[in-house]
Amino acid sequence: MKALSFAAGLTLATAITAGAASAQTPTLTVYAPDYFASEWGPGPMVEQAFEERCDCDLEFVPGDLMPRLMLEGDQTRADVVIGLNTDVTQQARESGLFAPHGQDLSALELPIDWTDDTFLPFDWSYVSFVYDATKIDTPPQSFEDLVEMDQKVVIQDPRSSAAGLAMLLWVKSVYGDEAEDYWQRLAPNILTVARGWSEAYGLFTDGEVPLVLSYTTSPAYHIEAEGDDTKKAAIFDEGHYAYFELAAKVASTDQPELADQFMAFILSDAFQSQIAMTNWSFPSALPREDWPPVFRDLPMPEKAIFFDEDEAAALRDEALEEWRRALSR
Amino acid sequence: MVRAGGLSALGPADYAALRFTVLQALASAAFSVLLAVPVARALARRRFPGRGTLVTLLGAPFILPVIVAVLGLLAAFGQNGLVSRGLMAVGLPPLDVYGMHGVVLAHVFFNLPLATRLILQGWLAIPAERFRLAESLGFGPMTMLRVLEAPMLARVAPGAFAVIFVICLSSFAVALTLGGGPSATTVELAIYQAFRFDFDLGHAAMLGLVQLGLAGVAGLAILAVRVPGVSGAGLDRAVSRQDARGAVARAVDAAAIGLAAAFLLLPLAMILSRGALGLAELPASVWQAAGHSILVALASTLLCVALALPLAGRLGDVIGLAGIAVSPLVIGTGLFLLVRPYANPFTLALPVTALVNALMSLPFALRALGPEVAQIRADYDRLAQSLGLTGWRWWARVALPRLRRPLGFAAGLAAALSMGDLGVIALFADPDRATLPLQMYRLMGAYRMEAAHGAALLLLALSLGLFWVFDRGGRVDADA
Structure with a gap:
């Protein structure tokens, strides 16, 4: 029971110090x-x-x-x-x-x-696809390029990830009623759908996949902290979801x-x-x-896409269902 | 759950998730148990240098945090993994691990070691005298299997199957990442979505109940299937067996051990090689977090064992299975709602983590202890009663000395599992006292993948270390 009472003691000690601090400031x-x-x-x-x-x-x-x-x-x-x-x-x-x-x-x-x-x-930031320039010479410049690439991509699940949800709305804004069709065409290029950003980005930095759904600002970390300028954001002509x-x-x-x-x-x-x-x-x-x-110095998209909360709420369930149907086939 | 307010009905997407959940869990459990049988047999009847270390190492996948294991697994078997690169070097296409088969592969990676250990316990529990007796009666391998080994497997395997089935029910990140897309949606993801994105507690609770119900069915199924042990009493020392000396048997055993080791250790080796670089750049806070994690692990081991001993038995199985099937998210939320009116949940972060981890490990402890306790009762109860050994005396004199091996295993498992747990911390996170898996996750979230790999390696080493200490304590007389 020593470990337990130690844990309880720790708890008590924090509670007391927290209380004492709040009395002064x-x-x-x-x-x-x-x-x-x-x-x-x-x-x-x-x-x-x-x-x-x-x-x-x-x-x-x-x-x-x-x-x-x-x-x-x-x-x-x-x-x-x-x-x-x-x-x-x-x-x-x-x-x-x-x-x-x-x-x-x-x-x-x-x-x-x-x-x-x-x-x-x-x-x-803008949601975007970040690629490894040592593996991809000509990065995609549009959603259509993404479909035609012979490289795989990892995206995040819109049900468990904010970036995933942003991409869902991004595709919906570009393709509207054709969104389900687009997802279906993209499906063969999707290596897998990760639970969250960390899992997806981990697959990318581990070299499992050369292209990942992330943000246009992600390369800044690699340049600044690692001196690595081979991780780049692909800028799409359609504009990017903010x-x-x-x-x-x-x-x-x-x-x-x-x-x-x-x-x-x-x-x-x-x-x-x-x-x-x-x-x-x-x-x-x-x-x-x-x-x-x-x-x-980061490349910037020409156009920002954004749905306000009411528009997004109106689209979300339908877009999610289209996504699920298209990728479940 | 009552506090969550009404339940809400299931939609078609929920049913699709339910179907996938059950299918993948059945397949994962079946493959894990089937593959574990030859491996456990080989380990039970072979003695070779490094066997003890190998047995410990084989346990590693089970206790790894999911995200670490998945990255390790993909480093070995993924698109750009070691095996794929080897295949491509000789002109073959890379492995494709994404899909239902990928989910099953990952679940077998996680659970094969558990199944092997549970079945190995069964093998080692057959008194060596019986094998000797069987040999002196001239039994061949087939007769040996039928008379001695099959009844043992019938006793142990359904339990192992059920535990793994239930573990795989609540899989989420593995199923999603390796499943390749939304067709691999599990009930646990649906719970997560209901909770985190829709904030529909009623729906989350409903799905939680469905998951619990499935585990209940699995629990009842074992109660119906399991045949009680048929062996009589004997001297329960493990002695190396004299049978299976033939070249074929040797080759089969070597292949079973070799393949299992390659499959399980390759991803671990990848974690090791990636983590070695990051280890040097780990900040002090990660080491501090490691200290908290060890503390939590020890507390939760103690709790788990204290709970498991009196519960070990048939009823305990069902309670235990229900325990694994409860989504950590649901438990965490429930505890949060319970605790909040009385205390600040954040100051309780570490004790609550210890408690929940103890509950999460309980099913495994019960699974390891249950059959052995039942056996001891069957073998020694009459003798004990005639000697007036009851209550704590029975435990101290009769049961505990004979339970050393499963007890050490159970304690090791509890310690290791709670080292790696990330489940409850999301609601109870304490600003000043993070656990190691949480720090690792934070490193990943801040782009520091290399340091995160280092933290993963530290986590792997500490989990295995704790497991080894307890497990070794239990096996000290067995492998000398």
Whole structure:
């Protein structure tokens, strides 16, 4: 039983220290996805930069966002949530758990017009296919090229992955009623459908497949951190589906001023100048000339495609069913 | 689950998922058990240098986190894997592992070791005196099989089949990645979708019940099928057998062991070679996470064994099977809802992980202990009663000394399984105390694939190490 009581002791000790800290300085509790809060994500940068100016303690709680918030309802400890994506905004809005962010949106530099008063984008990217230039000489320039390639691709399941869902909507926007037909034509080229981005990207970096569904910003990591410029994003003539990561203030927060301060911080230079290199996506409120050079040099699509939450909700179930039928044959 | 609010009906996609789930689980269980029989027999009757190490290593796939195992498996058997590159070098097409057969291949990779160990336990539980007696009566291999080995297999194999069937029921990431697409959708994925994307708790709970129901059917099936042991009492020491000395028998055994070893160890070797590079660049937090994982593993082993001993028996089988079939996501959500009104779930992250892992390992512990406890009861109960050995005295004097081997195995399995688990942590993640698999996943999520491979190797080494320590403790007298 030693191990158990040790574990219980640890638990107690944390509970006490947490309690003691909150008596002195206020704590802002931020729910964030695992990749965001981890030491290899933007979490440590955000925590340090915000604590320098807020006279508070910022505490990240990593894990699933919406399932946890929905389970907790207005009893949640969260003051702010960061790392939501546009797939869940409708559901999140309807839950009534979030309050308006109160920020001036004119600072945003996004490829689309953003008017949401609740969900605030802090970075963004385009969904795209990333290829290994040592194995693919002529990258696909369109969805049709993708079908005609003699190389296989790994995609993510739209039912378990945000990138997978974004691709589903991307194809739907390009092909409309022909989407099911397109998926059927693409099917022979799909090596497999992975559960999530990590699995799919792991297959790509392990050399199992030369082409993977990811983001146009993925190559920035390889160039910057590994000095490897052989991983490139294929840019399609049809345009690319835009992917935004969002933050929101929780309505039931007991630290409303701190939460507001955090929402403003997200759009500030301190946050925006760091987010690209820590989360490997474009900053939401910096003009392109102020991006880190490696991002400025990335090829950009001509056209951004994006469905707002109502359009996406109207299309999603049908598109999912088409996808399932086409790939199940 | 009651707190989740009403259940909702199943749609056509759910039925398709159900059909695929059952089919792949049946095929996976059948292949795992069939292939395990010759391997277990060969291991039971051969002594060779490194046998103990091999037996331990063969257990590795089962305790690996799914994502590590899948990447290892593909590094060996994938499109660009070692085998495919070999085939292409001599002008043959690469292997295509994606599809139903890929799912079954992966499940056999995971479960062949488990089946082998369970059946091997059965073989080693046949007292050596019986083989000697059989030899002195001039039994040939066929008679030996019919009289001694077939009854043992009839006792052990259905249980192994059922456990593996149930494990494969709740498969998700494997089925998806190697299944090649949505035709390989399992019920567990449907649960995940209902929970994470639609936030339809009622639907998730309904699907969870369906999965539990399937496991229940499997449990009842074994109760009906299993014939009680027929052997009488004997001195239960494992002694190398004198039969099967012929060249054919030798060759068959060598082939069984060699093929199984190649199939199981090749992907492990790939994990090793890829991880070696990343090991050097592991940050301190990963080592710290390894410490937490060891702690959780030890706590959950203790809990698991404490629960398994009194439950080992027929009822325990059914409870245990139900335990594997419960989706970790459903258990995690249930516990989260239960705990939340009373305590902050995040501070309970590690204890809850230990508890859930203990419950998840329980079925395997019961499977390893159950038949042996039943046998001991059958063999020694009358003697024990006449000596007045009951209650804890019975356990201390009669049962435990004879249960060393399965107990060590069960404890090792529990420890290793809980090292690799990622299931419940999603809702209970603690900001400051991550477990090793979680850190590995975070590394992958941050593009640090090389470091992630290093963490995977560390995980593999620690899981195997824990398993080896416990299992060795149980087998210390058997293989000397």
